[in-house]
Amino acid sequence: MGRVNTEKIADRERWLSAAPLTKEEIDRGLACCIAQIDANMDAFGTKFPWSATKGLEYPIIENIEWTDGFWTGLLWLAYEVTGDEKYRARAMENVSSFTNRVENKIELDHHDLGFLYTPSCVAAYKLTGDQGARRAAIMAADQLLTRWQPKGKFLQAWGPTDSAEHYRFIIDCMLNLPLLYWASEETGDPKYHDIAAMHFKTTCDNIIREDGSAFHTYYMNPETGGPDHGATRQGYSDDSAWARGQAWGMYGIPLNMRYLGDRSYLETWRAMSNYFLNRLPEDSICYWDLIFGDGSGQPRDSSAAAAAVCGMMEMAPMLDADDADAPVYAGACNAIMRSLINGYTSDDHAPLRPILYHGVYSWHSGKGVDEGNIWGDYYFMEALVRSSKRWNPYW
Template identity: 35%
Template structure:
């Protein structure tokens, strides 16, 4: 091929890709809002049948699935409503957000889970940020106190799971990085540095033990609570122990970006840059930027994608772009992912009971929530759209 012609073709392709990746935030949020109005109607109908089921989680095998406030995903739905209020300033969304946020309130006292950042900080943190309601402030602080009870000073980390005692003594999952934001906020609200110190200890220990040289992450690291030694490393929700589970990489990216924001510790920025490099330079990732559920599944491309991992990654990249020397690259990558999600991974209006995104993967090894809509995908998708704006 003539070099001049080849360059012209490549340039034309590049231009078309750039044009195609311009995200129409207004259109995307408007469509998401209409879809969420459908979801709210289905939530209210389901709650009439079973008032203990307070939040929509997924659609699996055609069935609409609600969960109680103790479920780790319970806070995402009311948190989404706060994002609609943030965007529209419409009292309707504020009142809905307040209504459904209240259902999660009692979990501030729950010491049996590490997921209080998701459950409490997503709805109450956004609610407090947007309304300055002092009642929300108190819930955030109490939740941080509850979460702090799971910290082991010898190991330097917060315990994740209490189940499967036959497998693990003191398991810590990479997802737990996301719950540290609750602790950082509690220190800001109270002036008590104890919360901050726990978060930093957990982040530092996780850098030391969770990551491989290429910045991919194990899902679970099990500690000896008496000595603090690492007992074993697993990837429970991924393809294999040594594989890179896509949502785990997204949690790690988001978590260390947030840790840098809260501490300005350059070690966290370097970690976030390294994780971003693993995600963005991975040749396994399809052209649209939405990853397969695990980077090492040998059945690729004949396996499910994970739109939730893509949404978390896009949101994280928009923030990381503000801090990193790779900012332009990160923003362009986030734009590509968000364009793909907003044009190819959204439900048609009225489909999927009102969930916004399709094609997420929850726990494939357990054949649970495979290629489905799921609430945390929707939450981080909306967050990414707001950050893009």
């Protein structure tokens, strides 16, 4: 494991003084989610939203993007919250679409099979026992294994697997690994688990810097399989800290720890989380890259904030009872969620609108800048569900 230097939390009292979310606040947040899901169900039909809004409206697409599983995940969360069969019925229609997609390998030559199939088909199987959903998710896990690079011990993100220029992985892939752990549990075949564990170790050893920040992308040497260099395709620069990448690490590490039963990564997680919290602005919602703060004129990324909260909530039961930072992380979750509920949602539930506003998809390409995005909607609702009850994660 790479060595990390953990920053002390700079303003502990800021987070310790954050009052727990009230039932009224949680219910208000969930009601906002349900109202927007209802409006969007009518608009989307059996199709899907594009990854981010354009002019605060989601374009409608076929099941071809890496983000489509988040819409189905929202339907499953709505079903869990309300018990209303209409969400289950539409989610199962989506599962049929995901089955067709994996059977015909439609736009699946990349590593994001977990983002696609965990909140859609794994969730469907966990909630309904549907065998077709289970089969589709295992097929997706098999497809993810085609990205495996045995010499470098990582799952390649994109591009031809025999291409030296594409011999790389990204921090986002930590969230794809639960699909593989689940597939091992379901099939009894250790190959999925073993590959996930090796990729996780390679990620922690290389993509996380000594100060607890993270590269977005890490290139390995195609000749030796060893480390080469870190870079970015999402953050402001190669040596800055892309906020959503930091959040992927904060959520991905405890997910992997849960499956591995390995607490040795706790300090790495703490380093990433403290780095993140120490760079939050006054309203507790990160800018799209953590080098930016109040007065920078840069956009926020509410989706990174929501994903980071899910990560802190996932880690909470793994922290020792006497961990002095545990109440700090709990307070940070309360402060961030209160800010998202009060300042980053809307009472306008017109069709095609997002649930969560002021997110960033890709600043460099100009896609989804200061817009809603579907993973932000999903992780915001997941965090609310985690706040409202004891939840069995899809991940």
